[in-house]
Amino acid sequence: MPNRSTDTLFQLIKSLEKSEKRNFKLYANRNSSGEELKSVQLFDALDKMEEYDEGLLLRRNETIRKQQLSNLKAHLYKQILSSLRLINDETNIDIQLNEQMDHARILYNKGLYLQSLKVLDKMKDMAKANNQSTYLQQALFFEKSIESLYITRSIKNRAEQLSKETTEVSNILTLSSELSNLSLQLYSWYIENGHSRNEEEDAAVQQFFIDGLGDKTSACKHFYEKLYLYQSYCWNAFIRQDFLQYYRYTQKWVNLFEKEPFMIAIETGHYIKGMHNLMGSHFDLNNHHKLKETLAEFEKFSQSEIVQNNINNKIQCFIYGTISTFNKHFLEGSFTEGLQMIPEIESKIKVYEIYMDRHRILVFDYKIACLYFGSGNYEKAIDYLNKIINWKVDLRTDLQCYSRLLHLIAHYELGNYEILDSLIKSVYRFMAKMKNLSVVEEQIFKFIRKSFQLSVKTIRPELEQLLVKLKKLQNNRFETRAFIYLDIISWLESKLENIPVQEMLKLKFASKRNA
DSSP states (O other): OOOTTSOHHHHHHHTOOHHHHHHHHHHHTTSOOHHHHHHHHHHHHHHHOSSOOHHHHHHHOTTSOHHHHHHHHHHHHHHHHHHHHHHSOTTOHHHHHHHHHHHHHHHHHTTOHHHHHHHHHHHHHHHHHTTOHHHHHHHHHHHHHHHHHSOOOOSTTHHHHHHHHHHHHHHHHHHHHHHHHHHHHHHHHHHHHOSOOSHHHHHHHHHHHHHHHTTOGGGOOSHHHHHHHHHHHHHHHHHTTOHHHHHHHHHHHHHHHHHSTHHHHHSHHHHHHHHHHHHHHHHHTTOHHHHHHHHHHHHHHHTSHHHHTOHHHHHHHHHHHHHHHHHHHHHHTOHHHHHTTHHHHHHHHHHHTTTSOHHHHHHHHHHHHHHHHHTTOHHHHHHHHHHHHTSOOSSOHHHHHHHHHHHHHHHHHTTOHHHHHHHHHHHHHHHHHTTOOOHHHHHHHHHHHHHTTOOHHHHHHHHHHHHHHHHHHTTOTTTHHHHHHOOHHHHHHHHHHTSOHHHHHHHHHHHHHHO
């Protein structure tokens, strides 16, 4: 089947709002040249398609020849971006600063140097007020160029002042760049590998963090320096499963925006991600009250104009709000209630699929599988787990591993004993190959293999022994990831009490609230 996400022009057209499409038509029809009319024809044809299919496109539009399609698409792509630029939000700080730079260059080219410098001064003030050091650097470089080519006598000691300002901005940008690199590399490590699995990996991640951070912490004075510093601490703590430190730095991350609220509109993506990580830290620390409170705040923010008027912000809020809602259901044990969200979630995924990366969809599949498993619908859980298992293993090996383990347990619950032996061997080999076997998983494999020969009477002591062993491992930092991905403790307790998993979790949740 054609993949709607493979053609960039098709993606762009499908991302347009009705008002943006109408504006493009007005823009493109400003003259009646043949090329412009063909562009509109191609636009309409692509807009009507559900999936991109070049063969079908050419068959239905005979006036468009295959030889000219590539150039026509490139021209249309450019036209759409130009039309969007004309109607873009003029309150956007990037657009305002770019516009001021354009004005300064126009005045400079007219020989009006002093007027150009006045515009650059305004641009610098705006850039400083909004923490936009890259634009400040551009303005300073242009200012230095004007002063070095022409004797403007605009102010005294101009050379010394410009040199000082340029050095300060360069230092800010260098520090921000180094810290953003460190943050990105740590996040990339997590996406590829998940949490650190042993002392060796833990030490390697920690050493990489220490080497990258150096003595930069005390030098962080400005917004972006602090933002990337907190992000680096977050990813390091999260990878190493130091969830208390993870919480502390996600809170610092969000607090940074609360201290300078105007930055939420400028760096909305970073604010959304910070809120997502803060909610995730509450889940990891089993803090239902704070998760519920922060989720309510996030949902309120999701309805703001900043989000509703920007498709990217809407998608990110949908993804992160949904994940945190899943997590809230897991803490409450309200799996069956959580299943009611799935039709709406899957409907939105279809709308947003051309924007969503595969990693996010895999996370959704696993969360939905956990809801079905917790509610006792093991067949549906297996269906969603198969989506992950059958995907090429190129990222999140931890997610792949725990999907296979949950898949194995679901078959065990269904009594599919004839395939369990081969499944155990397959999952064991996979996890061993990925260097993902922890003591928790070793114990689970031993129990399931041994339980084949046990009767109903003799299996209870084995369940009790396994529960005792696993509870001793709950505080082991390198074993906690197993309990995060799979609440095996509650599963065992539900087997011993002979009640569904979600009922066991509801009892635990009620006892915590009453404590």
